[in-house]
Amino acid sequence: MVDLTKLREMAKEVISREDVRELIGYRPGTYGFRVRPAFVTGPDDADDLVFTPACVNNLASYIVLEEKLPVKRGEEPDLRKVAVMVKGCDSRALLQQMEEKAYPRERILVLGIPCTGVVDMAKVQARFPDVLEVGEIALEGEKLVLSAGGTKEEVPKEELLADKCTRCRYPTPLVYDELLDAEVERFADDDYADVAEMEKRSAADKWAYWEEKFNRCIRCYSCRNVCPMCYCEDCVLLRLQPQWMRRSVDLSENTAYHISRAYHLAGRCIQCGECQRVCPVDIPLMELNRKFSKDVLELYDYEPGTDVENPPLLSTFKVEDREDFIM
Numbered sequence: 001m002v003d004l005t006k007l008r009e010m011a012k013e014v015i016s017r018e019d020v021r022e023l024i025g026y027r028p029g030t031y032g033f034r035v036r037p038a039f040v041t042g043p044d045d046a047d048d049l050v051f052t053p054a055c056v057n058n059l060a061s062y063i064v065l066e067e068k069l070p071v072k073r074g075e076e077p078d079l080r081k082v083a084v085m086v087k088g089c090d091s092r093a094l095l096q097q098m099e100e101k102a103y104p105r106e107r108i109l110v111l112g113i114p115c116t117g118v119v120d121m122a123k124v125q126a127r128f129p130d131v132l133e134v135g136e137i138a139l140e141g142e143k144l145v146l147s148a149g150g151t152k153e154e155v156p157k158e159e160l161l162a163d164k165c166t167r168c169r170y171p172t173p174l175v176y177d178e179l180l181d182a183e184v185e186r187f188a189d190d191d192y193a194d195v196a197e198m199e200k201r202s203a204a205d206k207w208a209y210w211e212e213k214f215n216r217c218i219r220c221y222s223c224r225n226v227c228p229m230c231y232c233e234d235c236v237l238l239r240l241q242p243q244w245m246r247r248s249v250d251l252s253e254n255t256a257y258h259i260s261r262a263y264h265l266a267g268r269c270i271q272c273g274e275c276q277r278v279c280p281v282d283i284p285l286m287e288l289n290r291k292f293s294k295d296v297l298e299l300y301d302y303e304p305g306t307d308v309e310n311p312p313l314l315s316t317f318k319v320e321d322r323e324d325f326i327m
């Protein structure tokens with residue numbers, strides 16, 4: 001577990017540097033067990049920072065948003081660094097963004113958090129509904145200790161753990177400037193058994209399954225907005241001329257949206273699970289993302305966000321690449 005005193009001291013040191021304009025981390029939420037992103041601009045704010053198993057958000061998404069902030073007329077862009085706290089899985093988003101040249105490496109300062117897992121807030125909510133006080137979740141050995149309003153309850157870690165953490169292969173960040181704790185050894189593996197199960201189903205069965213899911217989508221675009229890899233300045237979904245996709249919420253347009261997005265993320269999705277986490281109607285988007293990740297791994301031996309020297313998958317080719325798909 002990250003030592004809070006050390007975390008806050010390091011944050012104060014970082015935010016006091018002349019070449020750092022902001023530090024993005026976590027602070028407690030206003031009620032219940034949730035935490036929220038914290039945007040620290042001065043040493044005093046650093047005393048609110050936390051890191052606990054409730055720190056589910058992938059803060060790498062804010063880095064690409066920062067890059068897009070408009071510059072006021074007559075002012076120069078602020079080119080000082082943005083510091084960001086990342087877990088192992090989140091660090092893959094930074095690496096992939098840098099592979100894609102979204103921003104230069106020197107624009108960010110990475111505070112890496114070796115991670116032993118975060119909770120699935122939906123599971124916490126189901127087990128502890130209506131907690132109005134500010135609660136806390138701590139990991140003690142293999143148990144999660146949840147305290148709120150003077151009560152304390154222990155739950156076996158695996159009962160509340162997020163699915164992605166049960167197959168985590170990169171608990172220690174793959175890129176960092178400062179590491180906030182000792183490295184955590186890989187404690188799980190990913191055999192894509194869930195995807196293999198889906199692949200066994202007939203085409204008609206799969207279509208019926210996804211038809212029901214896509215029909216429920218309200219096109220709120222939360223999945224797109226939270227995604228650290230959805231950062232195009234000119235998003236095809238918002239284009240009116242030409243209008244690639246209509247705004248109507250119906251099965252046909254919803255399906256077009258999900259298929260376009262899944263293809264746009266092929267070889268880019270780093271499986272942080274944020275899109276599925278924020279979906280208000282519980283569409284299992286990770287099932288789509290993981291199918292694409294498995295295919296990309298099997299076909300091209302490529303895993304996004306693991307090697308900054310590796311060029312992005314779909315922007316490169318070799319002369320001996322298969323071409324039998326070209327008519």
Ligand code: SF4
Pocket residue numbers: 087088089090115116117118162164165166168169170171172
């Ligand atoms: S996937 Fe790994 S790095 Fe990410 S939250 Fe889970 S345990 Fe931590």
Ligand code: SF4
Pocket residue numbers: 216217218219220221222223224275278279280281282283
């Ligand atoms: S978050 Fe859910 S409801 Fe909103 S657009 Fe994405 S899939 Fe649809």
Ligand code: SF4
Pocket residue numbers: 223226227228229230265268269270271272273274275276289
């Ligand atoms: S598509 Fe979902 S899992 Fe993949 S990078 Fe975006 S938010 Fe994360």
